[in-house]
Amino acid sequence: MKTKKLGDLEVGAQGLGCAGLTGFYGRPFDGEAATAAVTAALDSGVTFFDTSDSYGHATEFGFGCNEEFLGKALKGRRHEAVIGTKFGFLPSAGGIQNGAHLSERGVSAATVRADPAYIRSACEASLKRLGVDYIDLYFAHRLSPEVPVEETIGAMAGLIEEGKVGHIGLCGVSAHLLERAAAVHPIAALESEWSLWTRDIEHEVLAVARRHNIGVVTYAPLGRGFLTGQLKTFEDLPPDDLRRTFPRFQGDNFRKNLELVDHIHALANKKGCTAAQLALAWLDAKGPDVVPIPGGERPEFVLDNVGALAVDLSDEEIAAMDDVFPLGVASGARYANMSNVSDAVDIGKLETTRQ
Template identity: 50%
Template sequence: MTSPVGTRTLGRDGPAVSAIGLGCMGMSQMYGTADRDESVATVHRALDLGVTFLDTSDVYGDGHNEELVGEAIAGRRDEVQLATKFSLSRNDRGGMDIDGRPENVRARAEASLRRLRVDVIDLYYQHRVDPRVPIEDTVGAMAELVEQGKVRHLGLSEASAASLRRAVAVHPIAALQSEWSLWTRDLESEVLGVAREHGIGIVPFSPLGRGFLTGAIRSPEDFGEDDWRRGHPRFTGEAFAANLRLVDAVRAMAEEKGCTPGQLALAWVLAQGGDVVPIPGTKRRSYLEENVAAAAVQLSDGDLARLGEIAPPGVAQGGRYADASYAYGDSPERAA
């Protein structure tokens, strides 16, 4: 049976993956309480629908998410293109530490393989570039994992243009994972061009604006007490009201197109190129099925131009993170 979402290839020599992936983070943290049984059922439903590109990280739920994904894909490993990440860990100050040392690369990969219950990881990302460790050393250690047969392809997450250029000199990079959506278009200014110059596929996370572009969030009170978006710069104060106007414009156009706002937003990301594979995250089958249907939404050049006017670069009010330096691990601010 042909997958309703189709397939795309990441990188010049990278893996063929489903054109829409599944971000699994919310099954373990950040977006309120998750139901383990529903999370596993969501992964199973994704595979049934041809969404076979699964994204996790060793820091999501401090290993819980990898264990959950490993449980969910048991017996179906051959259907899956499995991506995970390393380098971030929580510290006792409530923040994140980045560790790109070669010895950490090896140790974290072995731990991920155990939690995922697999022999090989299809796509292994450095979650954030460590500004204190030359990226050549980190990628060199990652390349050794490829040589050993423990990893098939390498990726970077939220890396700068300079880091991409240095990394590809050591080993081919199949994918760059970064935030990209109608309300976050920073990637387009420099990083996107450099990635494409070097044949690196793009894996946008939060392609639905952390859920805001679905139109389901109308008030800060819509978030549960344990939902991290309650304190997010784009979901508070005047920024919330300003961003809601963007959502309303997307909603109005979606009604004309006969689709949901989320499907329109996801279709826009898909239309950015055949090298783009968004990974909308969800922990519920109903939202997964809505996302899959976005693959059938056709956008004309006129539609894309109109969306570009609705959501030009920089349209969203508020930062991407409360700590701005978290956007790029190798930023000068992070290294300072």
């Protein structure tokens, strides 16, 4: 597999988003299939594995279970993997496993911590769950409304000096906060949602990232599965599927967004690839500093996604896709409560916190 750069950290051109491996969207956990997916990724040349201390499952597992699973799945092959994990959401807030931060709660001191003392304890806990001596790339999953970003980055930089962390990153922050963070310490990566139907990062943030040599890890590159064309109706989502709470998957929004997917299918058929591969190839073409991390709960999904790296798009084809999917084309908001997104918090409390 070709490689790309996140700052000065070299990784495979496509990573694996691990949240779904332990049932993120509410699907039952299949440990055998999930382990096989990690193995398939490694065998295909995938090196970057993205997890978080807050990824889990609503009914079966608790806070930190995704890290525990990944650590076991990588046992014996740690040297082949670049592990990215995160801190920020508090266990008492339910983390991400029950979707509370996505649909019900905004970012607040009650749900998020990013102060030095907590960062240190969270890092130690992640190291233990992963069963590793160091974390290759450590992200602030969300910033606290109570703590200046400079203080958070300073604490993360301290972990690098101690050898517990190799590189640091941020998730979903605004251009302004990214500038402030980069002034304190080099930031290797920004993890942000970026796909054909979510192109907000291109408006301002991407230019700041590139000015500071910050790579972009793109989560939900397949629109949380919507852009694959596998979903035809709202009822295709299991009753407890978290995506049922997302506005883009509801009512008229679902129908209108499905029309966009028809365009992907048409273009993919002409190209001789799957819709998922086309959507991922579009992101891959965005630059040597862009690393998509599609999920893949089963090995066949991983192999299909990796196949996107063999799809070469011409400038004309990329331009055609850009025209069909301009900024803001998707119907409906990304989340029911947008105050959980760091960018939204910037507009509110974070810009008025202590300097």
